[in-house]
Each structure stands twice: as C-alpha cells, then as structure tokens.
Amino acid sequence: MSRERFEELVADALDEVPEELLGLMNNVVILVEDRSPPGTRLLGLYEGHALTDRGWNYAGVLPDRITIYRLPILSICETDEDVVDEVAVTVVHEIAHHFGIDDARLHELGWG
Numbered sequence: 001m002s003r004e005r006f007e008e009l010v011a012d013a014l015d016e017v018p019e020e021l022l023g024l025m026n027n028v029v030i031l032v033e034d035r036s037p038p039g040t041r042l043l044g045l046y047e048g049h050a051l052t053d054r055g056w057n058y059a060g061v062l063p064d065r066i067t068i069y070r071l072p073i074l075s076i077c078e079t080d081e082d083v084v085d086e087v088a089v090t091v092v093h094e095i096a097h098h099f100g101i102d103d104a105r106l107h108e109l110g111w112g
Contacts, residue, residue: 001083006070007032009084013091021095026051028064028098030091036069043076044068044090052100066094 010032014022028048036042048064068090077083096106 001070001074001080003032003034003070006074006083006087009087010068010091012084013088016088017092017095021099024051025095025098027061028066030066030068032068032070034070036072041072042069043073043086044094046094046097048098050098050100064098066091066098068094 010030014030036045045067046064047067049058049061068087073083073086073090077086093106101109
C-alpha cells in the first residue's frame with residue numbers, strides 16, 4: 001500500500017473520532033512514519049505529556065507526537081480491510097495515551 005493511501009487511512013480514522021474528543025486534544029501532532037524506532041516493532045507511539053499529567057507549569061513545550069508506523073502495520077495485515085481496521089485501532093490507542101489511558105486499561109477495554 002502506498003504511503004499516500006496509508007496517510008488517507010490515518011486521516012479517515014481521525015475523522016471517526018468523536019468531535020468532542022478531538023476538540024479536547026491539545027498541543028499534539030499526528031505523523032506517519034514508515035518504520036518504528038530501531039529495535040522495536042511498534043505500530044504507533046505516543047510521546048509527550050498526557051493531558052492528565054499536565055499541571056499549572058505546562059507551558060512552552062513542543063507538541064506531543066503521535067506517530068503511526070506504516071510498514072509494521074502493513075506487515076501484520078493480510079488485506080486492505082485489515083489495514084483499515086488496524087490503523088483505526090492504532091490511532092484510537094495512541095489518542096487514548098494522550099488522554100492518560102495506559103496500556104493495561106486499553107487492553108481491558110478491548111483496544112489492546
């Protein structure tokens with residue numbers, strides 16, 4: 001799958017996130033990269049300060065980053081439909097981290 005098509009799927013997944021939640025996201029950028037960091041097989045990564053960890057002194061920091069990794073996702077998917085589903089799950093998973101939801105809770109909720 002081309003990078004352009006994959007980026008469209010990420011945009012489509014973001015379009016499915018309720019507007020109320022997107023409106024609460026603050027100082028975060030969403031990126032697509034081909035490969036996860038060396039030595040990892042991550043599908044996505046949230047880097048930053050979750051909203052629940054931000055206090056009165058949160059100011060002047062670079063935006064948080066949500067990165068969705070194209071090649072690792074493509075490597076675990078057999079069909080285009082699988083890619084659509086995995087991109088959606090990965091986007092929701094990383095956005096949840098922005099809201100302070102950890103992996104254990106995401107697994108409990110079925111978003112692992």
